[in-house]
Amino acid sequence: MGGADVQAITIAVTTGRDCAMSGDYSAGCTYYENAVELITRYVRTLGDPHAIRQWSALLKEVQDEHSSVRQCDKEARGMRVYDSVARSNSYPEMNDPRGSAAYDDGYRQPIVVCHNSGQEDPMVWRPPTRGEGRSGAPARGAPPPRARSSQDDNKLPSWANNNNGGGGGPPARGNAAGPSGRAGSAPRRPTGNAPAGNAAAGGSYDRPWRQNMQGKQGAAGPGGKPGDKGSAGEKAKKQYSGPDQELAAMLERDIVDQGTSVKWDDIAGLEEAKRVLNEALVLPMIMPDFFTGIRRPVKGVLLFGPPGTGKTMLAKAAATETSCTFFNVSSATLASKYRGESERMVRILFEMARDLAPSMIFIDEVDSLCSQRGTANEHEASRRVKTELLTQVDGVHGSEKDKEPGPDGEPPAPKHVFVLAATNFPWDIDEALRRRLEKRVYIPLPGQAQRLQLLKINLRDVAVAPDVNLEAVAGQMDGYSGDDITNVCRDAAMNGMRRLVAGKTPAEIKALREAGMTGGQEPITSDDFREALRKINPSVSKEDIKRHEEWLSVFGST
Numbered sequence: 113m114g115g116a117d118v119q120a121i122t123i124a125v126t127t128g129r130d131c132a133m134s135g136d137y138s139a140g141c142t143y144y145e146n147a148v149e150l151i152t153r154y155v156r157t158l159g160d161p162h163a164i165r166q167w168s169a170l171l172k173e174v175q176d177e178h179s180s181v182r183q184c185d186k187e188a189r190g191m192r193v194y195d196s197v198a199r200s201n202s203y204p205e206m207n208d209p210r211g212s213a214a215y216d217d218g219y220r221q222p223i224v225v226c227h228n229s230g231q232e233d234p235m236v237w238r239p240p241t242r243g244e245g246r247s248g249a250p251a252r253g254a255p256p257p258r259a260r261s262s263q264d265d266n267k268l269p270s271w272a273n274n275n276n277g278g279g280g281g282p283p284a285r286g287n288a289a290g291p292s293g294r295a296g297s298a299p300r301r302p303t304g305n306a307p308a309g310n311a312a313a314g315g316s317y318d319r320p321w322r323q324n325m326q327g328k329q330g331a332a333g334p335g336g337k338p339g340d341k342g343s344a345g346e347k348a349k350k351q352y353s354g355p356d357q358e359l360a361a362m363l364e365r366d367i368v369d370q371g372t373s374v375k376w377d378d379i380a381g382l383e384e385a386k387r388v389l390n391e392a393l394v395l396p397m398i399m400p401d402f403f404t405g406i407r408r409p410v411k412g413v414l415l416f417g418p419p420g421t422g423k424t425m426l427a428k429a430a431a432t433e434t435s436c437t438f439f440n441v442s443s444a445t446l447a448s449k450y451r452g453e454s455e456r457m458v459r460i461l462f463e464m465a466r467d468l469a470p471s472m473i474f475i476d477e478v479d480s481l482c483s484q485r486g487t488a489n490e491h492e493a494s495r496r497v498k499t500e501l502l503t504q505v506d507g508v509h510g511s512e513k514d515k516e517p518g519p520d521g522e523p524p525a526p527k528h529v530f531v532l533a534a535t536n537f538p539w540d541i542d543e544a545l546r547r548r549l550e551k552r553v554y555i556p557l558p559g560q561a562q563r564l565q566l567l568k569i570n571l572r573d574v575a576v577a578p579d580v581n582l583e584a585v586a587g588q589m590d591g592y593s594g595d596d597i598t599n600v601c602r603d604a605a606m607n608g609m610r611r612l613v614a615g616k617t618p619a620e621i622k623a624l625r626e627a628g629m630t631g632g633q634e635p636i637t638s639d640d641f642r643e644a645l646r647k648i649n650p651s652v653s654k655e656d657i658k659r660h661e662e663w664l665s666v667f668g669s670t
């Protein structure tokens with residue numbers, strides 16, 4: 113899953129913390145559980161002992177937080193039951209879901225509903241107590257949130273604490289750094305002018321929504337300062353002004369990726385996929401008048417293929433190249449089990465995308481959100497989300513009333529919203545969605561030429577010994593995915609340092625460092641590659657490839 117893993121972890125951890133901070137412990141627990149599972153899975157894929165140690169420490173921290181939040185949840189539940197029973201006896205009007213603003217949880221459902229009745233649907237959790245928490249107020253009847261205090265903040269990894277988007281994130285797979293690694297790989301939090309709390313409080317928020325991802329407009333995105341001269345600027349600032357401001361603020365925080373800087377050139381090979389995306393997304397934005405009628409742009413594209421082959425990178429590069437608003441949606445974010453919440457999120461997501469067009473909605477692991485309908489174990493809530501998604505994809509090109517006037521009197525241009533989905537399991541996707549994703553592009557394992565290109569991309573910042581024959585190394589990596597190749601390069605690049613510190617005590621290593629000796633300067637040798645290849649095997653099975661190729665021959669469409 114590569115970068116997608118880290119991104120999903122970041123989303124799960126930050127959302128878990130946000131929920132806990134807003135007193136919504138039950139939802140917080142769910143996200144924490146998800147985070148623990150994702151980190152555990154991710155650690156298993158790591159080869160570098162240092163990274164494993166760092167991620168394991170993070171795992172422990174998240175587990176500890178989870179256990180605190182679970183405790184709060186337990187206590188809050190007990191208090192709510194007491195509270196609701198007391199209210200039903202003393203203040204019957206409070207149980208009128210239409211009557212009491214004080215009791216309004218945003219869903220017009222009295223909290224007592226299923227909790228005490230023993231009829232709670234195990235598949236559908238109670239709705240969150242929205243509106244109570246973003247301003248920092250604890251949930252009604254709940255003990256004060258314990259999950260994160262400013263003191264705790266100091267103990268958390270910098271990427272997790274950074275609410276302002278400018279700082280680092282957990283590393284993309286393939287980076288040598290650990291959890292506190294290089295900035296730029298995590299979903300960015302915008303450095304907009306208003307914190308999420310403003311939106312929650314009912315005000316609209318004002319953010320540099322549509323900014324040039326490459327900073328051509330001096331983007332006031334991650335790292336930039338709002339208000340900088342030449343920044344996104346008044347003209348480029350867009351704000352979503354539709355309903356559900358709070359949910360929109362949450363989506364914006366978790367989903368809108370304003371910091372991607374991947375370019376086509378960073379991606380080895382995949383020329384066909386680049387062509388399709390160019391035709392489906394880039395050209396219609398440059399020459400909208402041509403893409404009308406029978407030549408209307410496609411509604412969506414599906415990228416499918418084994419894991420770690422560059423699907424997420426393609427999405428990011430397409431967003432960079434078009435400077436569109438990039439909604440980077442993980443199914444985990446949308447797959448809320450609150451009754452009605454997922455549907456609403458999908459609806460608001462598309463509404464925001466139309467409002468902030470041109471936009472691209474990238475749905476990673478779309479199979480988990482939109483698997484085949486009508487199966488025996490399909491849940492009603494999940495079916496409704498799929499239906500909503502299909503309806504929204506149908507309407508991405510909007511109607512006449514959605515057309516916005518162009519700048520300086522240009523004729524109105526359609527609000528361009530493009531859906532890009534990715535999956536490692538295309539055969540699981542609902543067929544109605546498959547039909548709507550008109551182009552279905554196979555992202556295969558790299559061939560010899562691409563592997564060589566990938567090696568060169570990965571090694572462009574490190575020295576390689578002159579005796580290393582990269583073509584031969586690429587030849588030895590038949591069956592490796594792009595992600596595997598990145599891992600091999602990273603491991604080979606670590607070997608110089610490993611040799612340097614082998615058998616030395618921490619004090620001796622410190623002394624070496626102080627003497628200015630680092631293993632990182634040594635060029636990577638053939639032996640380093642041999643060693644790395646011995647340790648790292650391909651992650652994709654032949655059966656998986658075969659299955660993808662079969663699906664391609666039946667449903668592929670470029």
Ligand SMILES: Nc1ncnc2c1ncn2[C@@H]1O[C@H](COP(=O)(O)OP(=O)(O)OP(=O)(O)O)[C@@H](O)[C@H]1O
Nearest residue numbers: 113114116379380419420421422423424425594595
């Ligand atoms: N074609 C490529 N060019 C450059 N780097 C690549 C390519 N394919 C994979 N990589 C490397 O693999 C990593 C993972 O890629 P990416 O997340 O895009 O894969 P994915 O197909 O989306 O995986 P998943 O299906 O598991 O989400 C990237 O960060 C990059 O280092």
